[in-house]
Amino acid sequence: MGVNFLVVGAGAVGGYFGGRLLEAGEDVTFLVRKKRKEQLERTGLVIKSVKGDVTFNDPPLIEKGDSGKFDVILCSTKAYQLEHVLPDLTSFMHEDTVIIPLLNGIQHLDMLTRSFKKEAVLGGLCFIESTLTQEGYIRHTSSGHRLTFGEINGEMTPRVQMIAKTFESTNADVRTSTHIMEDMWRKYLFITTLSGVTTLFNTSVGPIRNSTEGLAFTRRLIQEISSVMQHSDTTNSGHFEEKAWKQFMKLSDETKASMQKDLEKKLPVEADHLQGYLLQLAEKHQVNTPYLKAVYTNLKIYEQSRKG
Known part of the structure; x- marks a missing residue:
């Protein structure tokens, strides 16, 4: 049974890693705001990368208020956007949904564990030098494109292993960690x-x-x-x-x-x-x-x- 992903945001981080999952044939949907949705419907999801360019002319997109249940939510918003997004996520979650935040810093973990049950939240981070161009393209300019995630308590659980297996064929450096807080x-x-x-x-x-x-x-x-x-x-x-x-x-x-x-x-x-x-x-x-x-x-x- 496959893992279906909801990527919150389709910018320089979420658009990149979500795009690499799509490229590998995985089940990925992007939760975006109206303006970004309209842009992506015009241009497609375009990644210009030193690791290989890729374009998706019709990426799966949903907005706030749409329906669907997802196994993994990759949260890639900016920190100042997070509190406005959190209320929208509940309707996309089932009992075992896992949230992997890719934000910078630490404070957002408190926000997530206050909004959802603590065990739903993993630790996560990424190292990537990418930006969103004026046209809405994702421009990745250095060789690094690493995403790391793991259980906050350090355990190597079956769900972490299952998600890691899904990432195996992606054109990205995805790792698990048993010391994610460090x-x-x-x-x-x-x-x-x-x-x-x-x-x-x-x-x-x-x-x-x-x-x-x-x-x-x-x-x-x-x-x-x-x-x-x-x-x-x-x-x-x-x-x-x-x-x-x-x-x-x-x-x-x-x-x-x-x-x-x-x-x-x-x-x-x-x-x-x-x-x-x-x-x-x-x-x-x-x-x-x-x-x-x-x-x-x-x-x-x-x-x-x-x-x-």
């Missing part, structure tokens, strides 16, 4: 740093690395975030710190965080979900974070000017 915290440290420095200095990684001051700021920001993480329910944040630094140093000069790309397009950003949530933890545990506050302040000023 994986999510590790990515949280990295993506908050990358999005923080590229938005603060309004540039790609190269000029930041080529500046003594930029490198020093980046290192200090990693250290601050790691200090906050030591008060979370995860461990080995010192190990995370060194890995994040090495990962940052290995990036191509042209790399920008998706948040920086959103900022350049004058789109909303996930400041509260990423940097803001860490600042809440820092205040709770009395951790001094001036560099993180500088990043967050810059993003909040951007949000204010954008609304203006």
Whole structure:
């Protein structure tokens, strides 16, 4: 018996991984807003990728209010969209539906487990450099396209194995994890740093690395975030710190965080979900974070000017 997927959103993340599932012949439907639905009906779902282009002229699309029950829900919205989407998901779930979130950060897990039964929610993350073009195409520009998921308690359960088997033939690097919370915290440290420095200095990684001051700021920001993480329910944040630094140093000069790309397009950003949530933890545990506050302040000023 096959697994049917509902992908929430058909943007740079959901559209990519959902498209790769479709390419492999899997049962996939995209839950999209009206404007995106109309766009996809005109253009099809188009992926332009260094790993191979693919186009689906008539991708399966549904909107809020439509019917259907799904085994796996891949939640790939932006964090600021999630609370508006959650009420719509209940009608698409059956007793054993599994939700795999692919959002950045950690805070969304609390939102999901408050809205649905805790055992329905897995941990998940992805590493991919992709963006949605003005035409609505998904442009994937680097070789990485990894998706990782697993049980929050670390067990390797039959349902995780079944979902993993479904992904086996996809043109994507899909992995299971028995330490998914560590994986999510590790990515949280990295993506908050990358999005923080590229938005603060309004540039790609190269000029930041080529500046003594930029490198020093980046290192200090990693250290601050790691200090906050030591008060979370995860461990080995010192190990995370060194890995994040090495990962940052290995990036191509042209790399920008998706948040920086959103900022350049004058789109909303996930400041509260990423940097803001860490600042809440820092205040709770009395951790001094001036560099993180500088990043967050810059993003909040951007949000204010954008609304203006």
